Amino acid sequence: MTSLLLRNARLLGEEEARDVRIVGDRITQIAPEGTLRDAVEEFVDLDGRVLAPGLWDEHVHFTQWTIRRSRFDLSDTRSAADALNRVREVLSEQDREPGVSATGYGFRDGTWPDAPSRDALDAITGGTPVILISGDLHCAWMNSAAAVRLGLELDESGLVREGPWLNSPAHLRDASSPTSAKFREAAEAAARRGVVGIVEFEHADNLTQWQERIASGIDQLRIEASIWPEYLDGTIAAGHRTGDPLESRGLVTMGRLKVVVDGSLNTRTAWCWDPYPGVGAQDPHPCGIATVPPDELRRLLSRAVPNGIAPAVHAIGDRANTEVIDIFEEHGIAGTIEHAQLVSEKDFSRFGALGLVASVQPEHAMDDRDVADRHWAGRTDRAFAFASLYAGGATLRLGSDAPVAPLDPWHAIAAATTRSREGREPWHPDQRVPLDVALAASMRGRTTVTAGDIADLAILDVDPRAATAEQLRELPVSGTLVGGRWTWRDL
Numbered sequence: 001m002t003s004l005l006l007r008n009a010r011l012l013g014e015e016e017a018r019d020v021r022i023v024g025d026r027i028t029q030i031a032p033e034g035t036l037r038d039a040v041e042e043f044v045d046l047d048g049r050v051l052a053p054g055l056w057d058e059h060v061h062f063t064q065w066t067i068r069r070s071r072f073d074l075s076d077t078r079s080a081a082d083a084l085n086r087v088r089e090v091l092s093e094q095d096r097e098p099g100v101s102a103t104g105y106g107f108r109d110g111t112w113p114d115a116p117s118r119d120a121l122d123a124i125t126g127g128t129p130v131i132l133i134s135g136d137l138h139c140a141w142m143n144s145a146a147a148v149r150l151g152l153e154l155d156e157s158g159l160v161r162e163g164p165w166l167n168s169p170a171h172l173r174d175a176s177s178p179t180s181a182k183f184r185e186a187a188e189a190a191a192r193r194g195v196v197g198i199v200e201f202e203h204a205d206n207l208t209q210w211q212e213r214i215a216s217g218i219d220q221l222r223i224e225a226s227i228w229p230e231y232l233d234g235t236i237a238a239g240h241r242t243g244d245p246l247e248s249r250g251l252v253t254m255g256r257l258k259v260v261v262d263g264s265l266n267t268r269t270a271w272c273w274d275p276y277p278g279v280g281a282q283d284p285h286p287c288g289i290a291t292v293p294p295d296e297l298r299r300l301l302s303r304a305v306p307n308g309i310a311p312a313v314h315a316i317g318d319r320a321n322t323e324v325i326d327i328f329e330e331h332g333i334a335g336t337i338e339h340a341q342l343v344s345e346k347d348f349s350r351f352g353a354l355g356l357v358a359s360v361q362p363e364h365a366m367d368d369r370d371v372a373d374r375h376w377a378g379r380t381d382r383a384f385a386f387a388s389l390y391a392g393g394a395t396l397r398l399g400s401d402a403p404v405a406p407l408d409p410w411h412a413i414a415a416a417t418t419r420s421r422e423g424r425e426p427w428h429p430d431q432r433v434p435l436d437v438a439l440a441a442s443m444r445g446r447t448t449v450t451a452g453d454i455a456d457l458a459i460l461d462v463d464p465r466a467a468t469a470e471q472l473r474e475l476p477v478s479g480t481l482v483g484g485r486w487t488w489r490d491l
Contacts, residue, residue, distance in 0.1 A: 004484060005043040008033050010463070011449050012052040012439075020051060022455045025483035030451050044491055049478060050463050053443040054196030054456035055409040058359050059338060059399030061202045063170075064137065066178040066186040068105055068403040074132060075106035080114045083107055083132060083141070088124055101129040101146065103174045105403065108135045110266040110371035116141045118158030131173055135367065136404055138264040140165050162263050162291055166203065180216055186407075187220040191488040193408045194458030194477040197222035199359075199399065201258050201312075201338075205231060207240065210252045220487040222456070224255035226312060229300055232257060241308030249483070256312035256336060257304045261292045262320035265341065266371055270317035272342065276375050287319065294323050301331055312336040312359065318344045318382070325350050336397075339364075342376060342383050352393015359397045360386060362415035362438075363405035369427045380428060386416055387431045396433070396441040409442040413464070414473040416441070421473075435465060455484035459491070 001024035008017050017033035021040065029036060072090050077083045083104075090102055102125075109116060121130060121143040129146035133139075139161040147154045150168045154160065160168070178186075190198070198221055200206050206225035214223075225246065227235050235254075246252040263269020268276045268288065275286035292300075301311055311328075315321045316339045325347055328335045334355035341364070351358055365372075365384035372380050382388065390396055398412040405411060416438040419426040426432070439447045449457065459479035462471055480488040 002484065003040040003042070005036060005040045006051060006459075007036075007043060007045045008048055009046040009051040009459075010048055012050055012447055012460075012464075017048060018051075020449065022481075022484045025455055025485075027449065027451050027453050027455050030449070044479075046459060046491070050460040051449055052194075052439075052458045052460055052464075053446050053449060053453075054458045054480060054482065055194045055442045056197045056199070056397075056444055057190070057195055057399050057402065057407055057409055057412075058199045058397040059361060060198040060200055060402045060407060061137070062183075062186065062198065062200055062402070063178060063202045063204060065402040065407055066182050067174055069182070069186075070174070070178075071103045071105040071133070073106055074104045075108075075135060077107050079112050080109070080116050080120070083116075084120060084124060087121070087130060087132070091125065091128060091130075101131070101149070101174065103130075104132045106135045107132055107141070108266050108367070108371065109141075110268070110368075111374060116157050116159055118144065118154050118156055121158050133173075134264075134266060136264040136266045138162060138166070138269065139267045161267050162269055162289060166260070170203070180213070180218065183213060184218045184220075187218050188488065190407050191220045191480045191482075192477060193410060194460065194480050195221065195407070195409060196456040196458070196480065196482050196487075197224065198407070199224045199226065199255060199312075201226050203228055207231075207235070207246060207252075207254065211247050214247055214249070214251050219249075219251055220482065221251075222482060223252045225252055226255040226258045227309070228258050232300065232304060232309070235309065236303070236307045242310040251482075254309075256310045257300065258312050258314070258338075259292055259297055259300055260314040261290060261294075261297055261324060262315060262317050263289050263291060264316055265368055265375060268375055270342065271315075271320040271323075272317040272376075273319045273322075273344070274379070277377055288317050290320070290323075294327060297324070297327055298330070301327065301333065305331060305333060310335060312338055314338045316341045318342040318347075318379075322347055325354065325356070328356065329354055339401075340389060340394075342379060343385060343389070345382060348382075348385070348388045348392030348394075350392070351389060356394055357397055358389045358394040359399060360384070360389070360416075361399050361401045361405060362386060362412045363400060365419065365427065366415050366421040367405065383428075385428075385431050386433050390433055390437060395445075396437065397444075398438065398441045410475045411473055413438045413442055414469060417472070418469045420469065439464060455481055457481045 019036040262271035336357040461476040
């Protein structure tokens, strides 16, 4: 087995320098600096750098994150008119082939002063299929040519939301699919930030695709591969259970059943107890949408749980969270709620009482604070309420929902602990969590490096406990190991 000695390391939370021996994929010994002298295949002097458990991003759509690099950016558009101008610029590029589709990403129309229009988009795009994807991935603004390609019908807004959009053919949304080189590049970029693993929620055959990627050499990350309801029966027939290894090195494990029971805040489809402000009496869904009704969720869990498949349920609105918690309680399940963005006061303590995981994305609070102030007016004291969830006993896990936010746990840690970005005043600062809580939520519950652990490690140039808010967001990482194997090194 390979052996590695990391000399002169400061373990996260400690001041004394240590030597750390790794044999194979495990930490076998930790001793005072300079006392481990046995021969090893490699030794590296960390020169006092911080050695920490590797970081996880607990909510990723990896294909969408990889594709985002080839989509044109709409994140800074402040109106439908802005977005149309961006489309004009893209279509006027001289090297663009006529008729080749164009896909943009990142608009958030929840605070726009004007509305998307199918006719306005058609007028500047002609027969070129154009799809503009919202920052939360829950809707798209497209022209008629794109709708024909996807087999969708458009109303006058040109917006397609929730099920019709999320279930449209993914391979037709972009001009090309990511290559293996692009996937590898994205995985390497994550490793450069100290990431050792992700929870994959891409709406795809993740179990098969990730085994193929690992075999092809895209092996910088550990993957917990989720399934979606349409893959449930096949997964049960194959005998896969949550936590089972799916390939020989253990880099891919069977994850959870992903179920999306409501929409999103930006699209005003998150399922809430109270109507969204300004919703007219004619609106069929004034409180949002139950995309998977409670009885259907019960049916799915009754099939999955007895077969060893644990659930991870997307719930954003407060009614969606209440309904999911009720169903977990009925089934006696210590499940995971993804997002938990708006939670009723009475439900915070239920997370702890039932042993639930709140898998949250703190950077969303920074992205959506203005949308929340407009569309959840009077409710934002319990929106993105990380401190209340923690106080209620929830097990916190932090993620990005990449591409909705960057696949970078330091952004999530900074947002969770400061509730601020780009110099703005902290938003509901009482919902900040301590740094140790945010670190543990990004390190699978542990912030210490211990002999006997799997050697999934990050080498940090700055101690997070001494970093400013700005330094924390961009905290430099000089090395990452997965199972004792370098996946990133700048030493």
